[in-house]
Amino acid sequence: GIQVEQSPPDLILQEGANSTLRCNFSDSVNNLQWFHQNPWGQLINLFYIPSGTKQNGRLSATTVATERYSLLYISSSQTTDSGVYFCAVEGIQGGSEKLVFGKGTKLTVNP
Amino acid sequence: DTEVTQTPKHLVMGMTNKKSLKCEQHMGHRAMYWYKQKAKKPPELMFVYSYEKLSINESVPSRFSPECPNSSLLNLHLHALQPEDSALYLCASSPLAGVNNEQFFGPGTRLTVL
Numbered sequence: 001g002i003q004v005e006q007s008p009p010d011l012i013l014q015e016g017a018n019s020t021l022r023c024n025f026s027d028s029v030n031n032l033q034w035f036h037q038n039p040w041g042q043l044i045n046l047f048y049i050p051s052g053t054k055q056n057g058r059l060s061a062t063t064v065a066t067e068r069y070s071l072l073y074i075s076s077s078q079t080t081d082s083g084v085y086f087c088a089v090e091g092i093q094g095g096s097e098k099l100v101f102g103k104g105t106k107l108t109v110n111p
Numbered sequence: 112d113t114e115v116t117q118t119p120k121h122l123v124m125g126m127t128n129k130k131s132l133k134c135e136q137h138m139g140h141r142a143m144y145w146y147k148q149k150a151k152k153p154p155e156l157m158f159v160y161s162y163e164k165l166s167i168n169e170s171v172p173s174r175f176s177p178e179c180p181n182s183s184l185l186n187l188h189l190h191a192l193q194p195e196d197s198a199l200y201l202c203a204s205s206p207l208a209g210v211n212n213e214q215f216f217g218p219g220t221r222l223t224v225l
Contacts (some may be wrong), residue, residue: 020219030211031212031213033213033214035216040218041148041199041201041218041219041221042216042218042219043134043201043216043219045152045213045215045216048213050211085153086153088153088214090209090211090212094169096156096167096169097209098156098159098167098169099214101153101154101155102153103152103154105152
């Protein structure tokens with residue numbers, strides 16, 4: 001089945017710093033989403049980006065489908081950016097077509 | 112409105128109790144999902160409903176019983192749960208099931224089984 005790997009697993013930043021999170025996937029995909037899970041557990045949609053580049057405020061994402069990776073850029077980080085960032089791709093795993101999540105990157109932004 | 116709502120936010124139940132989790136969306140989506148998330152792990156798919164019919168059951172134990180009364184509502188009935196079933200239960204919806212469909216998640220129900 002499809003494999004999704006995220007790096008780094010943990011990231012600690014000072015407020016104002018920039019960061020890049022990476023997601024590698026093992027097969028071609030039709031759907032790739034980036035989520036931010038806040039400390040209360042809510043999964044917030046950041047980007048739906050099976051290919052190309054998108055920007056939303058301080059966040060941007062790029063997916064290079066032919067090379068099977070996606071990057072999430074966070075600029076001028078704020079303490080409210082803390083939480084876990086998940087990459088998820090639509091693919092076959094265990095015989096079912098489903099959204100498969102990576103293990104996440106835990107981001108801590110210190111004031 | 113890209114909102115999925117879930118009730119209750121928190122639930123504590125004993126192993127002999129019967130309880131239900133509720134999920135609602137008013138985006139006109141025809142696919143709805145239940146996920147289970149243990150601490151420090153990613154969400155794992157449990158069930159998928161497409162056009163109010165169960166299309167995927169990820170070999171979930173029968174003590175979890177999903178129900179989709181209409182296109183806007185999804186329930187998860189719980190009976191005789193075990194302490195290891197304690198987790199965050201997330202509901203999601205998408206326009207259709209399958210590829211090229213963005214999923215939107217609710218805030219979750221944090222379940223504790225005593």
